[in-house]
Amino acid sequence: MESVHFDIDAVLRRLLDEAYGLLSALPLLVLALLVVWLAWLVGRWLSQRTLLERLARRNPFLRELARTTAQWAVTSIGVLVALEIMDATSLVGAVLGTAGVLGVALGFAFKETLENYLAGILMSIRQPFSPRDHVVIDGNEGLVIALTSRATILMTPDGNHLRLPNALVFRSVTLNYTRNPSRRFEFEVGLASDEDLLRAQQIGIERLRQLDGVLQAPPPRAFISALGDSSVQLRYHGWVDQRSHDFLMVRSEAMRQVTAALDEAGMDMPEPIYRLHIHERGHALPGAPAARQEARPAAPAQADTRVITDLVEQIEQEQRTRDEEDLLDPSAPKE
Structure with missing residues (x-):
């Protein structure tokens, strides 16, 4: 080789x-x-x-x-x-x-990351809500803290932080309670079927007109909503300016005031009826103390219904300490 x-x-x-x-x-x-x-x-x-x-x-x-x-x-x-x-x-x-x-x-x-990023770009252009707006997104309720490139941050009514992916926010139905400052509340009161229902409506409407926090325009209204076996359901409507008064507090006070007005007018508001069977098993012991009735404090003429700023103050403190820039502009035109 x-x-x-x-x-x-x-x-x-x-x-x-x-x-x-x-x-x-x-x-x-x-x-x-x-x-x-x-x-x-x-x-x-x-x-x-x-x-x-x-x-x-x-x-x-x-x-x-x-x-x-x-x-x-x-x-x-x-x-x-x-x-x-x-x-x-x-x-x-x-x-x-x-x-x-x-x-x-x-x-x-990185499909989900890119979706959130693109959704953040589109929402920063559209501006669907502003900071501190009260919104409900896909069943999640809270006040808007900030919009970042990846997530929308809310503060729930109990003060917890809630991060929603921008892709979820972009494709979900959004209910904004703040965009229109006027918001309607409603509640029902049951009356006996033999009462003067028209008079009951007028009494409730007149009391709502006198309530601080209830707007005069649109005016309060009342109508019959349902007929029961022994009662009739009256539904009362009223409008609240959320910029100056708290919605839940005004609704609560309206229910109390209207119920008190109907009671003062002698309207019969039937209560649930229970049938009790009492069986005698003995006599009360001698010297047993009688049942005591505690005196209840008189209710104020009207509760404070001004807007509650507990969450707003927490959100402002959160925004002052944030390092990441917020993509929401309160002065920008909204969608």
Whole structure:
């Protein structure tokens, strides 16, 4: 067998050819890097222009997104020019193909994150609610604290923080109690079927008109809502200005006042009837203390129905200590 001969001279010649090629391309490489660096500087300069501030002055999220997009767009153009200088544009197709496959893989891996991010962008443009709005989103009730790029943060009526993904908020039905400051309350009172129902309606309406916190326009109203076997249900309506009075407190006071007015007028409000069977098992022991009746304090003429600011004060304190920027703008036009 012939011996294997290793030609070191061919290897050295190949290495020398590659080294000469790199040395000859070194000026072009330096020029290409200089072009990329200049493009990065131009993109940074462009991202700080006041034009972008005007385009997204009401939305800090869009402002930052516009800055980043402008800088990376100019930098990408510089990279393409650099590849053209190096006569390496064939790499662009390979890079784009790899980026496409990688983008699909990342899209499936971070599907929910991307959905929340895009929903945050759209909601920051639409402004569906304002800070401290009282909303119900997908059955979750609370006051809006902030809108971030990933979640909408609420404070529930019992003071707990509730984070809802932006994608859920974007596709859910939102009930906003604050957008219209006037809100209607209602409650029912049962009367005996032989009572003057028209007079009962007028008595309740007149008492509602005198109640602090109930609006005069639209006026309070009353109507018969149901007929029972031994009673008739009257339903009373009234409107509250939520900017100055608390909805639940006004409704509670309205129920108390109307019930008291009907009772003062001698209206019969039937109560549930129970049949008791009493069986005698003995006599009371001698000297046993009689049942004592505790004196109840008289109820005030009218309870305080002014708006309650417990949650508002907690939300303001929360917003002062937040590090992440809020995407909601109270002065921006709403959807």
